[in-house]
Amino acid sequence: MILELRDIRLPxxxxxxxxxxTLPGPVTGIFGPSGAGKTTLLEIIAGLRRPASGxxxxxxxxxxxxxxxxYIPAHRRAIGYVPQDAALFPHLSVRANLLYGARRSSSSPxxxxxxxxxxxxxxxxxxxxxxxALSGGEKQRIAIxxxxxxxxxLLLLDEPLASLDRALxxxxxxxxxxxxxxxxxxILYVSHHLDEIAVLCDHLLVLxxxxxxxxxxxxxxxTPIDRPxxxxx
Amino acid sequence: xxxxxxxxxxxxxxxxxALSTLFILPPGIALAWLLARRDWPGKSIVETAVALPxxxxxxxxxxxxxxxxxxxxxLGAFLTGTLGIEIIFTPRAVVLAAAVMxxxxxxxxxxxxxxxxxxxxxxxxxxxxxxxxxVFATITLPLARRGILAGALxxxxxxxxEFGATILIAGNIPGHTSTIxxxxxxxxxxxxxxxxxxxxxxxxxxxxxxxxxxxxFIRSRRP
Numbered sequence: 001m002i003l004e005l006r007d008i009r010l011p012x013x014x015x016x017x018x019x020x021x022t023l024p025g026p027v028t029g030i031f032g033p034s035g036a037g038k039t040t041l042l043e044i045i046a047g048l049r050r051p052a053s054g055x056x057x058x059x060x061x062x063x064x065x066x067x068x069x070x071y072i073p074a075h076r077r078a079i080g081y082v083p084q085d086a087a088l089f090p091h092l093s094v095r096a097n098l099l100y101g102a103r104r105s106s107s108s109p110x111x112x113x114x115x116x117x118x119x120x121x122x123x124x125x126x127x128x129x130x131x132x133a134l135s136g137g138e139k140q141r142i143a144i145x146x147x148x149x150x151x152x153x154l155l156l157l158d159e160p161l162a163s164l165d166r167a168l169x170x171x172x173x174x175x176x177x178x179x180x181x182x183x184x185x186x187i188l189y190v191s192h193h194l195d196e197i198a199v200l201c202d203h204l205l206v207l208x209x210x211x212x213x214x215x216x217x218x219x220x221x222x223t224p225i226d227r228p229x230x231x232x233x
Numbered sequence: 234x235x236x237x238x239x240x241x242x243x244x245x246x247x248x249x250x251a252l253s254t255l256f257i258l259p260p261g262i263a264l265a266w267l268l269a270r271r272d273w274p275g276k277s278i279v280e281t282a283v284a285l286p287x288x289x290x291x292x293x294x295x296x297x298x299x300x301x302x303x304x305x306x307x308l309g310a311f312l313t314g315t316l317g318i319e320i321i322f323t324p325r326a327v328v329l330a331a332a333v334m335x336x337x338x339x340x341x342x343x344x345x346x347x348x349x350x351x352x353x354x355x356x357x358x359x360x361x362x363x364x365x366x367x368v369f370a371t372i373t374l375p376l377a378r379r380g381i382l383a384g385a386l387x388x389x390x391x392x393x394x395e396f397g398a399t400i401l402i403a404g405n406i407p408g409h410t411s412t413i414x415x416x417x418x419x420x421x422x423x424x425x426x427x428x429x430x431x432x433x434x435x436x437x438x439x440x441x442x443x444x445x446x447x448x449x450f451i452r453s454r455r456p
Binding site: 046047048073074075077078079080081083085087089090091100101146147150 | 351353354356357358359360361362363364365368371372375376
């Protein structure tokens with residue numbers, strides 16, 4: 001994966017999101033305090049928000065360039081997005097949720113089939129459950145599986161563990177680690193927990209009040225004793 | 234018991250209300266979605282104009298329709314001259330009056346239903362590769378369906394009782410354009426109060442069922 005953000009600018013109520021960064025992947029963490037602009041950045045990359053200026057390029061494909069009136073809509077980007085609250089479709093079954101975006105995956109690798117993905121994320125027992133009967137952790141795993149089954153070229157995970165308690169986090173983290181090896185989909189992983197990023201990510205971008213303060217390999221930015229080699233305001 | 238002579242009036246009324254509701258559903262749903270989900274120039278003016286039949290006297294709405302759809306009106310001249318379709322003083326006028334008078338109720342209820350659908354779900358559907366049309370058909374519409382159904386039932390109930398605009402553009406021709414509301418008026422004019430009360434009871438029964446069903450769907454809407 002090479003995701004290139006060049007001179008991205010978007011005024012927000014409290015500050016202006018403004019950054020340039022090249023994210024080599026395969027799994028890049030975006031770290032920062034609440035309200036740093038992490039979700040907004042993901043929404044720009046997913047095509048759910050348009051930057052005021054700047055360009056977004058993914059694997060040589062120009063996705064955004066307001067100056068040249070280029071904007072690839074979200075449904076044509078092949079960029080999966082899993083929000084913090086899972087956002088499962090409440091009127092559909094678990095199976096229908098999982099298969100919602102799977103239509104276009106006929107040409108995708110065989111690793112991205114329903115049995116393969118539900119197997120990896122341990123979802124087989126849940127396929128016939130109603131959405132309202134699922135726990136928070138189950139909902140998150142289904143949301144991640146749903147995004148993967150749409151065969152995204154890039155997967156954006158927006159604090160997928162934020163609403164879960166410690167015990168549940170420890171149970172879901174291994175599933176996320178499996179994603180890396182099982183499907184080979186590049187991932188942008190947003191979190192405000194460095195321990196998650198240290199376990200899952202190769203690169204790290206630190207965002208504070210809409211600005212990129214640090215960027216580099218996780219091994220350089222997070223020391224072995226899990227203490228960041230940077231400080232936030 | 235329903236009198237033998239009441240049946241044509243009841244059937245005409247139910248058919249006109251059902252047809253008017255069916256006709257306003259597509260434009261009503263489209264407009265409700267546009268009002269709930271999009272910002273566009275003139276939105277507040279359209280919003281106000283759509284609500285006008287709720288507040289201006291129904292007879293005034295009837296007069297506007299008479300001017301528009303009369304033989305010399307801009308729409309009436311086109312419909313009669315080009316397509317050979319007569320509106321005024323035909324059963325079509327009953328449907329037209331009911332449609333115009335009940336349109337605001339459908340739009341206002343459906344707009345609230347659309348506004349309650351979390352836009353987050355629509356965004357996620359887009360990122361899963363669904364086109365905006367597919368998102369509307371598979372996410373927005375199903376999640377708003379109870380509110381839309383409630384609005385349609387409310388519009389149907391309003392159409393059943395329409396009087397002021399109908400009497401102006403459809404007249405009160407027995408067996409042709411005379412609905413329950415118009416027939417009650419005629420019967421009172423003729424001093425046949427018992428027959429009028431009989432129709433009133435029937436009218437109350439149908440309207441009660443429609444409004445009750447509408448309230449049921451509004452209350453049972455998903456959180």
